[in-house]
Every structure is written in C-alpha cells, then in structure tokens.
Amino acid sequence: ISTGFGPANNMSKSMALPDSDMAKSKHFERARIKILAAELEKVQRKTFTKWVNSCLSRAGLNINNLYVDLCDGTALLRLLEVLSGEKLPKPARGRMRIHLIQNLNAVLKFLVDKQ
Numbered sequence: 328i329s330t331g332f333g334p335a336n337n338m339s340k341s342m343a344l345p346d347s348d349m350a351k352s353k354h355f356e357r358a359r360i361k362i363l364a365a366e367l368e369k370v371q372r373k374t375f376t377k378w379v380n381s382c383l384s385r386a387g388l389n390i391n392n393l394y395v396d397l398c399d400g401t402a403l404l405r406l407l408e409v410l411s412g413e414k415l416p417k418p419a420r421g422r423m424r425i426h427l428i429q430n431l432n433a434v435l436k437f438l439v440d441k442q
Contacts, residue, residue, distance in 0.1 A: 382409050400430025407437055 376393045379402075383389060386405045390396035397403050401418040408415045416433055419426035 379406060382406055385409050399427045400434055403434050404430055407434060411437075411441070 372393055376390060379393070379397075380389050383402060383406055386409050388402055388405055390402055397406075399418075399422075401420070404415050404418045415437060418433070419429045
C-alpha cells in the first residue's frame with residue numbers, strides 16, 4: 328500500500344518530465360526523424376542516379392534528375408537494354424502522353440516476359 332510519501336513516489340515524480348517538456352521532446356524527435364529521412368532519400372537518390380549514369384554511359388546517355396529523366400521511358404528502355412544485354416524496341420520519341428505510355432508498356436512487357 329502506497330501512502331504517496333516515501334522515496335519511490337518522490338523518485339518517480341522527479342524523473343518524470345512535465346507534459347509540456349514531453350510534448351516538446353516528442354515533437355523534436357519527430358522533426359529529427361523527418362530530417363534524417365529526407366537526408367537518407369537524398370543520398371539514395373544521388374547514389375542511384377550515379378549508378379544509372381554509369382550503366383547508361385555505355386549507351387551514350389546521361390540523366391540529371393532521376394524522377395524526370397526516367398518518366399518518359401526512353402532512358403529506362405536503354406537502361407534495361409544495357410543491363411540485360413538484349414536488344415529492345417526503339418523508344419517512341421514523341422512527348423505526347425501516348426508516347427510515354429508506349430515506352431513504359433515496352434519496359435513492363437520486357438520485365439513480365441523475363442519472369
């Protein structure tokens with residue numbers, strides 16, 4: 328039976344953070360995690376872009392922005408060609424949505440056929 332007095336009760340009160348300090352601590356931790364996650368993504372994006380460029384250099388291509396330069400499927404087709412050692416269809420060179428879809432469909436078809 329605890330009376331509210333004694334060393335056990337005093338110790339737990341002195342070690343506990345006030346609610347406002349606990350909230351600040353949790354907020355700081357969440358903010359720090361977001362910052363670290365963003366830094367990790369940046370490093371991974373940079374590393375993967377360098378790897379893709381090292382592969383695409385064999386085909387005479389280079390990308391700057393991983394998300395933008397691979398979205399139309401032309402560089403992605405060439406990357407698969409370099410990695411697989413097989414000849415893939417020429418990418419559609421147009422900038423219309425249908426051309427992008429054709430290129431990406433060719434990529435997906437190649438990957439499905441290789442399963």
